[in-house]
Amino acid sequence: MRELQEKIRQEGIVLPNNVLKVDSFINHQMDPKLMKKIGEEFAKRFENEGITKILTIESSGIAPAIMTALEFDVPVVFARKRKPLTASDHLYCSSVYSYTKQETNEITVSKDYLLQSDTVLIIDDFLANGQAALGLIDLARQAGAKVAGVGIVIEKSFQEGADLITAKGFRLESLARIESLENGEVSFKTEECVSI
Amino acid sequence: MRELQEKIRQEGIVLPNNVLKVDSFINHQMDPKLMKKIGEEFAKRFENEGITKILTIESSGIAPAIMTALEFDVPVVFARKRKPLTASDHLYCSSVYSYTKQETNEITVSKDYLLQSDTVLIIDDFLANGQAALGLIDLARQAGAKVAGVGIVIEKSFQEGADLITAKGFRLESLARIESLENGEVSFKTEECVSI
Known part of the structure; x- marks a missing residue:
């Protein structure tokens, strides 16, 4: 997605340890028009999949997810990163290890909002080691829902996620695919450049 | 806002201790079209205020905030509920006590994204004791920004927030104002009913 790549080039900051800081427009401050276009792009890519629900994870998945949900006119559910105060067995739970934060979060979704009849599109802002996306897939599978695919705003293709x-057979659509952050420079995967 | 009131009547669940559960459409599963209308309504109510930025707090403030930001075509910033991993003095911080969770969170915003030149509209999903909104006002004031007002999706008017x-002189616009949750029933404030 050309506009996203341009924004990453203009405003993204490469930090040590392969960290790409995009908090001026994606995950702290957010550009609502860009988010809307991101939602439109996901809707286009998954348009014939019979999506009934968008699934994401708090907090920075929420903005791209709700814009995608708006296009499909389906509800969006965000998984929570900690269990609610009121103990409940009415939750699907999965464990997600964060390499960045070096901690394991229990992510949860109410059983009311993921159904066996759902065809779920998983949306998140970043894909690096893939643990969050795999946790979300796990939640959907616990519900017996169909997973139509995973839509990612920025994929760090040099990490394993x-x-x-894709090795598990899931369709993955990433709007910007980063091949390398070496020498403080953002290099996008070639096929992305060709498709512009 | 009529549609919001109807949705609360249809899907809201009154729990003990004055808890109103609206997680089927506001803060776990979310209805994107309703969120869009909520954004349009806030934009209408604050249209002549010269808003340059929307400020909210993760996680459930993000959806109404980005829809409001889309209408105004301005960036939205969400305050984080815990400090980032990388220590930084480049943050505005405020302490927010949550009566529900009985804990104090340090909320933060990068100094890059709240500016003295900003006219800020604060958006959140719920207003009860007002601690989160006051924390967000505090962040904006630390930046020297002007606070145009506070926009709330659901106000529990029987609590002190x-x-x-308003006692501090801030304009408050709440789209649904709940007078009471007694006897398991949702009663809206009269002026809301009249304005339908």
């Missing part, structure tokens, strides 16, 4: 997801 | 905010 993309391979893990 | 609304009075605290």
Whole structure:
């Protein structure tokens, strides 16, 4: 997605340890028009999949997810990163390890909002090691729902997440695919450039 | 806002201790079309205020905030409920006590995204004791920004938050104002009913 790539080039900041800081427009401050276009792009890519629900994870997945849900006119559910105060067995739970934060979060979704009849599109802002996306897939599978695919705003293709997801047979659509952040520079995967 | 009131009547569940559960359409599963209308309504109510930025707090403030930001065509920033991993003095911080969770969160916003030149509209999903909204006002004031007002999706008018905010001279616009949850029933404030 050309506009996203341009924004990453203009405003993205490469930090040590392969960190790409995009918090001026994606995950702290957010550009609502860009988010709307991101939603439109996901809707286009998954338009014939019979999507009935968007599934994401708090917090920075929410903005691209709700814009995607708006296009499909289906509800969006966000998984929570900690269990609610009121103990409940009415939850699907999965464990997600964050390499960045070096901690394991229990992510949960109410059983009311993921149904066996659902065809779920999973949306998140970043894909690196793939743990969050795999956790969301796990939640959908616990519900017996069909997973139509995974839509990612920015994929760090040099980390293992993309391979893990596609190796399991899931369709993955990433709007910007980063091949390398070496020498402080953002390099996008070639096919992305060709498709512009 | 009529559609919101109807949805609360249809899907809201009154739990003990004055808890109103609206997680089927506001803060776990979300209805994107309703969120879009909520954004349009906030934009209408604050249209002549010269808003340059929407400020909210993760996680459930993000959806109404980005829809409001889309209408105004301005960026939205969400305050984080915990400090980032990388220590930084480049943050505005405020302490927010949650009566529901009985804990104090340090909320933060990067100094890059709240500016003295900003006219800020604060958006959140719920207003009860007002601590989150007051924390967001505090962040904006630390930046030297002007606060144009506070927009709330659901106000529990029988708790002190609304009075605290208006007593400080801030304009408060709540799209649904709940007078009471007694006997398991949702009663809206009269002026809301009249304006339908």
